[in-house]
Amino acid sequence: MTQATESEERxxxxxAQNDPSRFAELYEQNFHRVYAYVARRVRDRAxxxxxxxxxxxxxxxxxxxxxxxxxxxxxxxxxxxxxxxADQARHKVRESADEPNLSSDSSTATDLEEVERRAxxxxxxxxxxxxxxxxxxxxxxxxxxxxxxxxxxxxxxxxVKQLQFRALENLRNRLIEKK
Amino acid sequence: MSERSxxxxxxxxxxxxxxxxxxxxxxxxxxxxxxxxxAQDLVGLPREAFKADLQQQLIRSNSMSSSAPQPQTNPVRxxxxxxxxxxxxxxxxxxxxxxxxxxxxxxxxPGGKIGHAEIxxxxxxxxxxxxxxxxxxxxxxxxxxSPVKIHLDVTDVDSxxxxxxxAGATLVRPIADQFYGDRSGQxxxxxxxxxxxxxxxxxxxxxxxxKEMDKWAQExxxxxxxxxxxxxxxxxxxxxxxVTPYITVHKPAELIDFVTQSFxxxxxxxxxxxxxGMHAEVSIGDSIVMIGGAEHIEPMxxxxxxxxxxxxxxxxxxxxxxxxxxxxxxxxxxGERSGGVEDAEGNRWYIATTTVPLKTIAQxxxxxxxxxxxxxxxxxxxxxxxxFGGKExxxxxxxxxxxHAKVQIxxxxxxxxxxxxxxxxxxxxxxxxxxxxxxxYEQALKAGGTSMLAPTDQAFGDRNAWVKDPFDNVWYIAAPxxx
Numbered sequence: 122m123t124q125a126t127e128s129e130e131r132x133x134x135x136x137a138q139n140d141p142s143r144f145a146e147l148y149e150q151n152f153h154r155v156y157a158y159v160a161r162r163v164r165d166r167a168x169x170x171x172x173x174x175x176x177x178x179x180x181x182x183x184x185x186x187x188x189x190x191x192x193x194x195x196x197x198x199x200x201x202x203x204x205x206x207a208d209q210a211r212h213k214v215r216e217s218a219d220e221p222n223l224s225s226d227s228s229t230a231t232d233l234e235e236v237e238r239r240a241x242x243x244x245x246x247x248x249x250x251x252x253x254x255x256x257x258x259x260x261x262x263x264x265x266x267x268x269x270x271x272x273x274x275x276x277x278x279x280x281v282k283q284l285q286f287r288a289l290e291n292l293r294n295r296l297i298e299k300k
Numbered sequence: 301m302s303e304r305s306x307x308x309x310x311x312x313x314x315x316x317x318x319x320x321x322x323x324x325x326x327x328x329x330x331x332x333x334x335x336x337x338x339a340q341d342l343v344g345l346p347r348e349a350f351k352a353d354l355q356q357q358l359i360r361s362n363s364m365s366s367s368a369p370q371p372q373t374n375p376v377r378x379x380x381x382x383x384x385x386x387x388x389x390x391x392x393x394x395x396x397x398x399x400x401x402x403x404x405x406x407x408x409x410p411g412g413k414i415g416h417a418e419i420x421x422x423x424x425x426x427x428x429x430x431x432x433x434x435x436x437x438x439x440x441x442x443x444x445x446s447p448v449k450i451h452l453d454v455t456d457v458d459s460x461x462x463x464x465x466x467a468g469a470t471l472v473r474p475i476a477d478q479f480y481g482d483r484s485g486q487x488x489x490x491x492x493x494x495x496x497x498x499x500x501x502x503x504x505x506x507x508x509x510x511k512e513m514d515k516w517a518q519e520x521x522x523x524x525x526x527x528x529x530x531x532x533x534x535x536x537x538x539x540x541x542x543v544t545p546y547i548t549v550h551k552p553a554e555l556i557d558f559v560t561q562s563f564x565x566x567x568x569x570x571x572x573x574x575x576x577g578m579h580a581e582v583s584i585g586d587s588i589v590m591i592g593g594a595e596h597i598e599p600m601x602x603x604x605x606x607x608x609x610x611x612x613x614x615x616x617x618x619x620x621x622x623x624x625x626x627x628x629x630x631x632x633x634x635g636e637r638s639g640g641v642e643d644a645e646g647n648r649w650y651i652a653t654t655t656v657p658l659k660t661i662a663q664x665x666x667x668x669x670x671x672x673x674x675x676x677x678x679x680x681x682x683x684x685x686x687x688f689g690g691k692e693x694x695x696x697x698x699x700x701x702x703x704h705a706k707v708q709i710x711x712x713x714x715x716x717x718x719x720x721x722x723x724x725x726x727x728x729x730x731x732x733x734x735x736x737x738x739x740x741y742e743q744a745l746k747a748g749g750t751s752m753l754a755p756t757d758q759a760f761g762d763r764n765a766w767v768k769d770p771f772d773n774v775w776y777i778a779a780p781x782x783x
Contacts, residue, residue, distance in 0.1 A: 178358065
């Protein structure tokens with residue numbers, strides 16, 4: 122993810138506040154952050170998706186209320202996400218009558234660093250060479266086996282494994298560069 | 301350690317992660333461990349479809365939650381449709397009802413005139429405005445139709461069309477499977493635009509489409525030469541019969557089907573007329589019959605004396621096609637065998653076969669003859685004589701009552717008889733070809749006609765004027781525009 126500078130981000134937010142169709146850019150900038158944030162606290166993919174969707178819908182609906190106070194837009198989104206996760210947990214507790222395990226805001230600094238790192242990794246996948254990107258997406262997002270991927274791409278299993286290897290190497294190098 | 305085995309080892313670790321097992325890192329070198337670490341972070345990578353779908357959802361909820369009026373458009377497209385309609389506000393209402401359009405925003409003049417509006421149909425926005433003649437922004441109603449048709453992709457064309465027709469659209473071409481892989485048809489809206497509504501069913505390679513196209517073109521040209529053979533030179537506008545009936549009904553497409561099935565009519569074209577209804581022309585025998593209308597247009601059914609080669613067969617086919625019998629086929633004392641039916645749209649067809657050639661009954665008698673039942677047949681004859689230079693050819697009267705008469709107008713003959721039943725006066729519309737529209741128009745007004753439209757050059761190539769006679773018949777007096 123190319124980190125928007127503070128002033129760039131501010132412009133994007135103002136643009137989206139005036140014309141909601143510009144929200145797409147903010148979405149693009151922050152999708153992986155929100156997803157990674159939620160994924161750190163929730164395991165189930167369907168649940169992660171539900172919560173991520175909720176966060177963006179709420180953010181869009183309340184965009185007019187967002188006031189620039191110097192903290193990044195992502196921080197605002199994380200707060201919405203934390204609340205959404207907490208709400209869902211409470212809801213579940215009501216359903217299962219289990220002992221709640223709620224810490225209102227468990228986001229520590231290392232926590233957020235982890236989230237940002239993972240978000241950068243997700244975004245880096247988009248910049249891989251196309252054949253490597255496809256293998257990574259099929260393997261990790263679509264959760265397919267090497268055999269299934271080989272079938273779909275009409276490559277040998279060895280070739281797919283090699284692409285996976287190169288892709289992971291590439292991703293690691295990119296993350297190191299970023300640091 | 302060879303590279304191949306490193307690759308395999310890494311995949312073993314990834315496979316373990318995928319099954320939520322802890323990979324065995326001990327046996328891996330630090331290089332490989334780092335890669336497994338990356339893989340670990342990739343587990344649960346978001347799906348691309350989810351990301352894209354959510355973005356779509358957000359865009360949609362955007363255009364719906366337009367609480368504050370703000371210019372909203374879809375993501376910018378290179379090309380958009382901008383239409384002009386005679387009543388933009390009514391058009392927006394109609395498109396909402398008929399096509400499920402959402403209004404995005406509008407700019408309104410103090411008087412209520414819409415200077416610009418945008419609506420969304422499906423995932424596409426459509427721009428529209430009222431007429432601005434000073435800026436040459438004119439509606440189909442003003443210029444006599446639109447050469448542009450709008451193609452609309454929908455998920456279920458049949459139910460879409462059914463709904464749209466209920467809301468006031470007119471079916472111009474029935475919904476059918478097309479050779480290019482769409483199921484589609486055409487609807488006319490009340491504002492003069494034709495919409496090709498379509499659901500894509502299957503992909504057809506271009507070569508295959510071209511083959512079908514070639515086949516179609518061949519059939520078309522065969523049909524044309526056949527028609528030209530039987531109708532030449534009647535097909536050309538300047539050679540049309542002076543008196544051509546214009547039948548206006550609620551469901552013109554169904555009437556065309558009816559005359560095709562019953563009387564072997566041949567359809568020449570159908571289009572969207574200036575009032576937003578259908579305008580079509582068919583020929584029956586040596587005559588042209590214009591058929592038009594729509595649900596929103598007042599119907600004007602017609603009584604027609606129709607000469608066919610075999611009246612019994614035509615009568616039977618008409619009844620089979622849904623007409624109700626007015627009188628069975630019998631031999632008449634005046635030299636013809638005839639019967640009568642009324643079609644579903646209220647037109648009365650007096651079908652006949654003569655035992656002698658038509659020309660011996662009247663010099664200019666054609667296959668299709670309009671039959672009038674005015675209240676005051678004598679006054680009607682007087683009117684067509686004064687207004688259009690009609691010449692009475694014959695009459696059969698009982699006392700003062702004119703039972704049957706023939707009057708010649710130009711190269712055509714009309715028939716009439718005094719109305720004897722309350723349902724008989726059936727005021728209709730006639731397209732009347734003349735040499736001089738303006739002169740004939742003046743003459744018709746002097747004879748007691750009322751002007752509905754002063755002589756006007758129409759975009760479809762005719763100069764015409766509309767006159768209503770004292771018996772409520774509408775005469776479209778027409779000639780080709782002089783160039």
